[in-house]
Amino acid sequence: MGGRRAGDRSEVRSHALPPTASYIALDVVAVTVAAVVAHVMRFGFSTGSRLPGADIPYVLIALASVPAWVGVLAAAGAYDRRILGVGSEEYRRILNGGVHTLAVVAILHFTVKLVFARGWVGVMIPVAVVLLVLERYGLRRWLYYERGRGRFVHRILLVGSVPSVTDVGEHLARASWSGYRVVGVCVDVPEGDEEHLLIAGRRVPIVGSSADVRRALVTCDADAVAITDESAPGELHELAESVEAPDVEVLVAPAITDVAGPRTVVRPVAGLPLLHVAEPTFAGPERIVKEAMDRLFATVGLLLLAPVFAAIALAIRIDTPGPTFFRQGRIGLEGRRFAIVKFRTMVLDAESLQPRLNDRNEADGLLFKVRADPRVTRVGRVLRRWSIDELPQLWNVLRGEMSLVGPRPPLPAEVERYEHHVTRRLLVKPGMTGLWQVSGRSDLEWEESVRLDLYYVDHWSPTMDVAIIFRTFSAVTRGSGAY
Secondary structure, rough: HHHHOHOOOOOOOOOOOOOHHHHHHHHHHHHHHHHHHHHHHHHHHOOOOOOOOOOOOOHHHHHHHHHHHHHHHHHHHOOOOOOOOOOOOOHHHHHHHHHHHHHHHHHHHHHHOOOHHHHHHHHHHHHHHHHHHHHHOOOHHHHHHHOOOOEOOEEEEEEOHHHHHHHHHHHHHHHHHHHHEEEEEEEEOOOOOOOEEOOOOOOEEEOOOOOHHHHHHHOOOOOOEEEEEEEEEEEOHHHHHHOOOOEEEEEOOOOOOOOHHHHHHEEOOEEEEEEEEEEOOOOHHHHHHHHHHHHHHHHHHHHHHHHHHHHHHHHHHHOOOOOOOEEEEEEOOOHEEEEEEOOOOOOOOOOHHHHHHHOOOEEEEEEEEOOOOOOEOHHHHHHHOHHHHHOOHHHHHHHHHHHHHHOOOHHHHHHHHHOOOHHHHHHHEEEOOOOHHHOOOOOOOHHHHHHHHHHHHOOOOOOHHHHHHHHHHHHHHHHOOOO
């Protein structure tokens, strides 16, 4: 592959991720700050505090805790480059690192009688976990920004049939933050057909057939190749050997492109690497934790936002006559109907006026959206721009009708027209936010909205919820797709 020239491309692609050392360095900073905070809160600015029995200064313990934390994080897989910068698994392993660190403290307490101050431990571990998660989140946002500029990307070549290549290519285009840019495809097409394939609105060159992969890698200067079709026995091994380049990744995109993350595990059985797909989780301890968090945050949110709600209510009443809140029937868990609560953003007879606007509908599928809807009030436009109109849904969360994170709450008329597979959205509570909220909101097409909701239903996890909540703040501040 020595014929490659970096100047032939716009991307600067020395690595698809920053060096692991940069992650470790930032983790060291985060843990050091946590150790300082814990020491000051428990012992003040005194440096003379010592561990009882062992007579070890807490300053020395704090210094030793930094490399110990890094070691625990490494053991928890927090530096596995396969999970860095993508998905919720990275955050889950950080949380696991915190649990493992607490276990180490407990073991030291019972085996060698090191009695750490509970106030120090009770501050050090939670603060460290929070700072580590925030640091990784910040690093991820920076990484996504850099990938938008063409840095830290894989130039990937797709191999397979036209439908499978197109499907995988569109998935990668939707997840451009993941760092894969399709630069060429190898497909078997009849002679004389187009020299390009349209993927996500972009013309991607056809650089050969499935038998020309090695030459195609050089032609399009790719450093990754993905097989998107089922292969014959031995074919994948032959392809991997034909690449003959240590810096080229060989990937296999399974036909189940919407099944990923914690539900999939590769298990060797009789010498075969079988992809095991676990059933979605709709009950159990994690669901209990989700319910508890929903009720807790809803209660706290309603109490803290009460003055804000009062100011918004006053603005709505001054702007136009009518009630402050708007209630509308929606369908929730297992098809149960409930009344969703929002701040009123439209004129009183908005629903009766909708038939006059049907010819201006900008949404597809079962949705109705008009970007410049004349029914929206002046205050309503501001509330919708920043999604403030949805804050009263905390009451629905407190009542157990909704969750903080979940699928978009559908209208009864939508549910009546659902295809059978779409009814899976009703297996979990609808959410105030979700993958649809952080992926485009009203700009999403119907099929994409359904795909994201079903993905959430099948892949839900506490860490995914936390990641979605973080991304919601970014989506709301940008205001994209809100009207």
